[in-house]
Amino acid sequence: MSEAKTTLGELSCADDYDPNSMPVDQARSVIRRFLAPIRGTERCAIRTALGRVLAEDVISPVDVPAHDNSAMDGYALRHADLGSAQTDLRIAGTVFAGRPYEGELRAGECVRIMTGGVVPANFDTVVMQEHVCAADGRITIGAGLRRGQHVRRAGEDLRRGSVALAKGHLAMPADIGLLASLGIGEVGVYRKLRVAFFSTGDELVPIGQPLAPGQIYDSNRYTIHGMLSRLGADSIDMGVVRDDPDLLERALRDASSVADVVITSGGVSVGEADFVKALLNRLGEVVFWKIAMKPGRPLAYGRVGAAHFFGLPGNPVSVMATFYQFVRDALFVLMGRDPMPAIPVLKAHCTSTLKKAPGRTEFQRGVVYRDDDGQWRVRVTGEQGSGILSSMSGANCFIILAADQGNVPAGTMVDVQLMEGIV
Numbered sequence: 513m514s515e516a517k518t519t520l521g522e523l524s525c526a527d528d529y530d531p532n533s534m535p536v537d538q539a540r541s542v543i544r545r546f547l548a549p550i551r552g553t554e555r556c557a558i559r560t561a562l563g564r565v566l567a568e569d570v571i572s573p574v575d576v577p578a579h580d581n582s583a584m585d586g587y588a589l590r591h592a593d594l595g596s597a598q599t600d601l602r603i604a605g606t607v608f609a610g611r612p613y614e615g616e617l618r619a620g621e622c623v624r625i626m627t628g629g630v631v632p633a634n635f636d637t638v639v640m641q642e643h644v645c646a647a648d649g650r651i652t653i654g655a656g657l658r659r660g661q662h663v664r665r666a667g668e669d670l671r672r673g674s675v676a677l678a679k680g681h682l683a684m685p686a687d688i689g690l691l692a693s694l695g696i697g698e699v700g701v702y703r704k705l706r707v708a709f710f711s712t713g714d715e716l717v718p719i720g721q722p723l724a725p726g727q728i729y730d731s732n733r734y735t736i737h738g739m740l741s742r743l744g745a746d747s748i749d750m751g752v753v754r755d756d757p758d759l760l761e762r763a764l765r766d767a768s769s770v771a772d773v774v775i776t777s778g779g780v781s782v783g784e785a786d787f788v789k790a791l792l793n794r795l796g797e798v799v800f801w802k803i804a805m806k807p808g809r810p811l812a813y814g815r816v817g818a819a820h821f822f823g824l825p826g827n828p829v830s831v832m833a834t835f836y837q838f839v840r841d842a843l844f845v846l847m848g849r850d851p852m853p854a855i856p857v858l859k860a861h862c863t864s865t866l867k868k869a870p871g872r873t874e875f876q877r878g879v880v881y882r883d884d885d886g887q888w889r890v891r892v893t894g895e896q897g898s899g900i901l902s903s904m905s906g907a908n909c910f911i912i913l914a915a916d917q918g919n920v921p922a923g924t925m926v927d928v929q930l931m932e933g934i935v
């Protein structure tokens with residue numbers, strides 16, 4: 513389990529702490545104060561380290577590249593052999609990648625060299641084969657060659673003894689390759705974060721059963737499972753819990769005993785909130801918020817037993833918006849990720865007219881696209897109700913509208929947060 517850095521008592525003393533209307537950025541930074549990485553670590557093969565957070569600095573055991581080598585197919589030579597006009601050099605042999613030249617080399621000699629071939633000792637420059645005249649075992653080179661050109665220096669990628677990858681780094685495909693290039697086959701990572709979740713609501717029915725009037729299928733457990741899987745957390749699906757205080761208490765206790773983080777959906781809107789708040793106060797601690805955001809105004813954050821607790825709203829779009837805007841970063845911090853990069857926010861011309869009342873930060877769902885004229889534009893994905901999951905499904909970005917912003921006329925530049933990265 514991780515250790516909270518801040519206690520609720522300390523927080524409540526802060527002047528601008530208002531648990532009932534917290535601006536989005538402030539809510540993020542308050543949550544952040546309670547988070548510290550989990551302690552457990554394990555070693556794993558580099559392939560399985562993909563998507564895991566490194567639990568230790570990886571120190572390079574070697575120089576990469578290990579030797580000066582050629583960046584081009586051409587001829588390796590000593591720059592000092594070159595005259596101020598044309599120079600004529602004898603080709604003493606050929607260097608292939610993986611097969612260094614072993615003979616002695618004298619002044620006035622060069623070697624033919626292939627890309628990746630080791631540049632012979634005391635040679636310092638490579639000339640591209642297209643830039644010489646070769647005939648009868650000799651080359652002629654014009655003046656003006658820069659010393660060191662087309663030579664990749666030993667250690668220019670990584671120096672032996674330097675930090676190749678830092679603790680807290682999230683391992684991406686390039687990192688797996690980099691570890692391989694160092695000859696490292698195993699690496700220390702934080703153990704997977706365990707996240708238990710359940711849905712609350714008497715109206716929820718599992719897939720496979722017919723719907724009676726007023727009932728709906730539970731979709732939140734599926735989106736939450738999907739989002740957790742993409743983050744590389746171990747997800748523990750605890751099903752649907754009826755709106756019954758005893759059942760809810762038992763589910764919270766069970767979840768907190770097996771997980772680092774407990775996520776629920778539903779039951780935090782007006783009417784149900786007071787009861788959940790009382791329950792959480794008994795089982796742990798609650799930093800209970802109405803966040804000044806849309807969708808997703810009700811969002812509970814706190815602790816159940818030793819586990820962090822996120823009580824997400826019930827509406828399917830609110831679940832996803834609050835997860836992406838708060839839970840995602842929090843989980844990464846708990847997973848040990850450090851520094852935690854901000855998701856880039858870009859500007860795009862908005863082609864839709866957006867309805868927006870001042871007071872809350874809005875996360876409308878949009879499609880960002882490149883128009884025929886090469887400009888990036890964004891349009892809204894139709895109806896924006898917090899129950900309309902197709903508005904998320906059809907979106908590739910959030911359009912972020914600042915709290916104080918009013919209606920947005922078409923043609924305005926707006927902030928856009930992409931939902932998908934390159935990998």
Ligand code: AMP
Nearest residue numbers: 711730731732778779780781825826827
């Ligand atoms: P609540 O926050 O419990 O009042 O729920 C708000 C709205 O979200 C209601 O219309 C619920 O029916 C709906 N809802 C709650 N949980 C789920 C769920 N797991 N899947 C789909 N819709 C839900």
Ligand code: MG
Nearest residue numbers: 712713778779
């Ligand atoms: Mg409910």
